[in-house]
Amino acid sequence: MRIVNEVRALREAAGLTQTDMGDRIGMTRQTIAAIEQGRYAPSLEAAFAIADVLGVPLDQVFRRE
Amino acid sequence: MTFREKSYLVILFGNAVFALLYFGSLFTGNVTGGGAFGMFIAAVVVQIAIILIGSAVIAALDPRGAHRPADERERLIEMRSTRISYFVLVSGVLGAIALIHFGFRQYAMANAAFGAVMVAEVVRYGSFLVLMRRAG
Numbered sequence: 566m567r568i569v570n571e572v573r574a575l576r577e578a579a580g581l582t583q584t585d586m587g588d589r590i591g592m593t594r595q596t597i598a599a600i601e602q603g604r605y606a607p608s609l610e611a612a613f614a615i616a617d618v619l620g621v622p623l624d625q626v627f628r629r630e
Numbered sequence: 631m632t633f634r635e636k637s638y639l640v641i642l643f644g645n646a647v648f649a650l651l652y653f654g655s656l657f658t659g660n661v662t663g664g665g666a667f668g669m670f671i672a673a674v675v676v677q678i679a680i681i682l683i684g685s686a687v688i689a690a691l692d693p694r695g696a697h698r699p700a701d702e703r704e705r706l707i708e709m710r711s712t713r714i715s716y717f718v719l720v721s722g723v724l725g726a727i728a729l730i731h732f733g734f735r736q737y738a739m740a741n742a743a744f745g746a747v748m749v750a751e752v753v754r755y756g757s758f759l760v761l762m763r764r765a766g
Contacts, residue, residue, distance in 0.1 A: 587701075591698070591699070591701060592701040592702070592703070593632045593695075593698075593701055593703075593704070594632075595631075595632050595703075595762070596701050596702075596703040596704070599703060605703050607702065607703075608702055611702055
């Protein structure tokens with residue numbers, strides 16, 4: 566099972582940089598970049614935190630492919 | 631490069647310098663006995679100085695990164711690199727113990743075991759840096 570995400574599009578729509586988002590959820594810019602590129606699947610806790618920062622439900626950010 | 635990567639790079643460099651100074655002097659036979667202990671102390675002092683000064687410089691250049699705890703991806707990669715280095719450590723220590731069957735004395739065995747610890751540390755920090763670049 567592969568997890569894909571819309572973090573990059575939603576983050577850019579929200580006017581946030583990778584550093585801004587990382588600071589808000591306690592992650593490095595590099596980890597945010599890894600999530601956006603699909604190189605790292607975050608924990609459930611981090612996934613909820615990302616969705617909260619983007620102001621959308623979790624299933625709009627992450628989905629199975 | 632994250633603060634943690636820079637920090638591990640400094641530690642890796644400090645450990646490499648220590649290993650070159652101490653084990654280099656042992657292998658070349660330039661020091662023996664009490665001289666080896668003196669070289670050990672000197673190498674430790676150089677190692678600590680490199681790590682302290684290097685850490686202070688990177689913390690001054692990136693104070694926000696210095697205060698931020700490791701995130702979940704960094705912790706995961708730390709666990710992976712520790713697991714890799716564990717096998718190196720166990721293999722090295724078993725190899726050092728096996729030296730007794732080849733006529734080596736305690737001094738050589740102790741240095742071999744210490745060398746295994748140093749190699750495992752280098753593998754730990756080195757694999758962390760490689761995995762941070764490559765893996766998720």
